[in-house]
Amino acid sequence: xxxxxxxxxxxxxxxxxxxxxxxxxxxxxxxxxxxxxxxxxxxxxxxxxxxxxxxxxxxxxxxxxxxxxxxxxxxxxxxxxxxxxxxxxxxxxxxxxxxxxxxxxxxxxxxxxxxxxxxxxxxxxxxxxxxxxxxxxxxxxxxxxxxxxxxxxxxxxxxxxxxxxxxxxxxxxxxxxxxxxxxxxxxxxxxxxxxxxxxxxxxxxxxxxxxxxxxxxxxxxxxxxxxxxxxxxxxxxxxxxxxxxxxxxxxxxxxxxxxxxxxxxxxxxxxxxxxxxxxxxxxxxxxxxxxxxxxxxxxxxxxxxxxxxxxxxxxxxxxxxxxxxxxxxxxxxxxxxx
Numbered sequence: 406x407x408x409x410x411x412x413x414x415x416x417x418x419x420x421x422x423x424x425x426x427x428x429x430x431x432x433x434x435x436x437x438x439x440x441x442x443x444x445x446x447x448x449x450x451x452x453x454x455x456x457x458x459x460x461x462x463x464x465x466x467x468x469x470x471x472x473x474x475x476x477x478x479x480x481x482x483x484x485x486x487x488x489x490x491x492x493x494x495x496x497x498x499x500x501x502x503x504x505x506x507x508x509x510x511x512x513x514x515x516x517x518x519x520x521x522x523x524x525x526x527x528x529x530x531x532x533x534x535x536x537x538x539x540x541x542x543x544x545x546x547x548x549x550x551x552x553x554x555x556x557x558x559x560x561x562x563x564x565x566x567x568x569x570x571x572x573x574x575x576x577x578x579x580x581x582x583x584x585x586x587x588x589x590x591x592x593x594x595x596x597x598x599x600x601x602x603x604x605x606x607x608x609x610x611x612x613x614x615x616x617x618x619x620x621x622x623x624x625x626x627x628x629x630x631x632x633x634x635x636x637x638x639x640x641x642x643x644x645x646x647x648x649x650x651x652x653x654x655x656x657x658x659x660x661x662x663x664x665x666x667x668x669x670x671x672x673x674x675x676x677x678x679x680x681x682x683x684x685x686x687x688x689x690x691x692x693x694x695x696x697x698x699x700x701x702x703x704x705x706x707x708x709x710x711x712x713x714x715x716x717x718x719x720x721x722x723x724x725x726x727x728x729x730x731x732x733x734x735x736x737x738x739x740x741x742x743x
Contacts, residue, residue, distance in 0.1 A: 408549075408553040409548075409549030409550075409552060409553055409585065409588075409589065410537065410546065410549045410550060410553060411553075413535050413537060413546070413549075413550060414549065414550050414553035414554055416533070416535065417535055417550045417553075417554060418554045420519060420533045421455070421554075423518075424452065424455075424457055424494065424496075424518075425455075425456075425457070427457065427494040428457075428458045428459075428460075428492055428493055428494065429449075429452055429457055429458070429459045429460075429493070429494050429495075429496055430459075430460055430461070430462045430486065430493040430494065430495045430496070430514065431444075431445045431448050431449045431452070431459060431460070431461050431462070431496050431498060432445075432461075432462045432463070432495050432496065432497050432498070432500070432506055432510065432514060432517065433445045433461070433462070433463050433497075433498055433499055433500070433506070434463075434499055434500050434505040434506055434507075435463070435464040435465050435505065435506060435507040436464075436465050436651060436652065437463050437465060437467065437468065437471075438468075438499075438572060438573070438655065439471055439568050439569050439571065439572030439573065439607060440499050440542045440543050440544055440569040440570075440572055440573040441463075441498065441499040441543070441569075442467055442468070442471045442474055442475065442565070442568075442569070443471075443474060443542075443543075443544045443565040443566055443567075443568045443569025443570075443572075444498040444499050444521065444542075444543040444544050444547055444565075444566075444569055445461040445463075445478075445480075445498055446461070446474050446475060446478055446561075446562070446565035447544065447547050447548075447551075447558075447562045447565045447566045447569075448496070448498060448521065448547060449461050449478060449479075450478075450559070450561060450562045450565075451551060451556050451557065451558075451562065454556075454557050459479075460479040460480070460481055460486075460493075461475075461478060461479060461480045461481070462480070462481050462482075462483075462486050462493075462495075462510065462514070463480065463481075463482065463506075464482070464483050464506060464507030464509065464510050465482075465507075465651075465652075466480075466482065466652075467480055468652040468655070469610075469612075469652065470606060470607050470610055470655075471568070471606075471607070473602075473606045474564065474565045474568055477561075483507065483509045483510050483513070486510070486513065486514075487509075487513055490513040490514055493514065494518055495514040495516070495517040495518065496517060496518060496519045496520070496521075497517045497519070497520040497521075497522070497531065498520070498521045498522065498543055498547075499521075499522055499523075499524075499543040500520060500522060500524075500527075501522060501524035501526045501527040501704050501705070502526070502527070502528075502530055502704075503515075503517070503530055517530075517531045518531060518532055518533060519531050519532065519533035519534070519535065520533075520534050520535070520536065521535045521536075521543055521546055521547060521550075522534075522535075522536045522543055522546075523536065523537055523538060523539075523540040523541070523542060523543050523545070523546055523573075523706075524536075524538065524704065524705060524706060525538045525695050525704070525705070525706055525707065526695060526699065526704030526705065535550065538706075539583075540581075540585075540586075541570065541573055541574045541579065541581035541582055541583065541586050542569050542570045542572075542573035542574065542581075543569065543573075544565070544566045544567075544568070544569025544570045544573070545569075545570050545573075545585070545586055545589055547566060547569075548566045548570070548589040548592065548593060549585075549589060552589070552592060558593070558596045559596070559597065560596065560597025560598070560599075561597075562596075563593040563594075563596040563597045563598040564593075564597065564598050564599060564602070564603065566593050566598070567590060567593045567594070567598035567600065567603055568603045568607065570586060570589070570590055570593075571590075571600075571603060571604075571607070572607065574586060575659070576604075576608075577590075579708060579709070580689070580690050580707075580708055581706065581708065612649070612653070614647045614648040614649040614653065615649060615653045617647040617648075617649070618639070618643065618644075618647045618649045618653050618654070618657070619657060619660070621639070621643060621646075621647065622637045622638075622639060622657050622660065622672070623637070623660060625637045625638045625639075626660075626661060628667075629726045629729070629730070630726070630729065630730050630733060632666050632667065633666065633667060633668045633669065633733060634667065634668065634669045634670075634671065634726065634729050634730070634733075635661040635662070635664055635667045635669075635670050635671070636661065636670075636671040636672075636673060636722070636725075636726070637657070637658075637660075637661050637671070637672055637673070638672075638673045638674075638675065639654065639657075639672070639673070639674045639675065640675050641675050641676065641677050642677075651674075654672065654674060654684075657672050658670050658671065658672035658684040658685070658686050659686060661686070662686040662687070662688060667688070668687060668688050668689065668692055668733060669685060669686070669687050669688075669692055669694060669697075669729055669733070670685070670686045670687075671683060671684065671685050671686075671725070671729075672684045673721075673722065673725075679718060680713060680714060680715045680718065681713075681714040681718050681721055682711070682712070682713050682714075683698075683701075683703070683711065683712050683714070683725065684709075684710075684711045685697060685698055685705075685709070685710045685711065685712075685729075686708065686709055687707070687708045687709075688708070689708070689736075690707035690708050691707075691736040691739070691740065692707075692708075692732055692733060692736050693707050693732060693736070694706075694707065694708060694709065694710040694729075694732075695707055695710040696732060697710065697725075697728050697729055697732050698710035698711060698712040700728050701714050701721075701724075701725070701728075702714070
């Protein structure tokens with residue numbers, strides 16, 4: 406069978422021996438999602454199978470619905486890793502740039518030796534970059550790299566990889582899903598991934614608080630650009646009011662995107678420190694929500710992007726709507742001319 410990632414896999418095989426004898430930290434982004442945790446678990450387990458000492462590091466805790474993947478794994482938070490930082494060799498996963506790991510971790514682990522990622526905005530910020538923006542998930546890339554190189558994928562590793570692919574493809578619904586995605590998912594099932602368990606843990610264990618948070622988000626939905634853009638907002642204090650945390654925002658933006666006639670859905674989260682976080686989702690990759698986010702120092706994928714605005718937040722809503730409107734107009738014009 407032909408290699409899934411011929412060029413990346415050859416470089417990955419050549420790079421792996423350079424880690425021998427080192428203590429490796431597999432570092433994921435702040436507010437980790439399924440692809441991030443899945444990639445950390447899978448890479449850590451494969452490296453450990455080579456005799457390496459490996460730990461996983463995140464600025465934020467493993468979300469409740471993903472904790473089944475982290476069982477038996479060593480996950481450390483920022484404060485726990487600071488005393489160890491000088492002796493660690495960082496490998497980043499699912500991070501388009503160093504800032505994604507959080508300010509304190511970026512300072513503590515300033516020299517990552519490698520990165521495995523699938524974001525369009527990743528410009529290659531480490532000495533060894535295993536980046537493929539055509540892949541649906543970082544876990545899709547890792548699945549191919551492991552299979553191409555004959556590396557061991559046990560049932561736990563297969564489960565973690567499958568969870569990452571499942572979540573970042575929106576349960577295999579997003580435009581990023583390809584024939585390769587399904588072929589790799591099939592390989593993972595053969596090695597012990599259990600779709601029913603993953604689906605239950607991730608999608609069928611919502612808390613009462615999460616439903617209250619969703620109820621509030623739906624009540625704030627507003628429509629712009631003749632109904633083609635839907636935006637909802639989470640105000641300061643909403644997590645305390647609903648007894649939830651930031652991790653419970655996962656998936657809310659899809660309710661704005663999935664409405665008939667809407668092309669771009671947005672979730673805006675106001676934070677106590679005056680900063681603003683926004684998640685953008687597009688139904689069609691031609692609308693390039695990553696380019697919209699980039700105007701506010703964010704990034705991501707053609708259909709899924711995010712941003713964290715730390716200053717100049719005044720008038721953000723109007724500026725964001727204007728940016729989305731321009732992008733939609735440009736995409737429509739290109740479609741008409743093609």
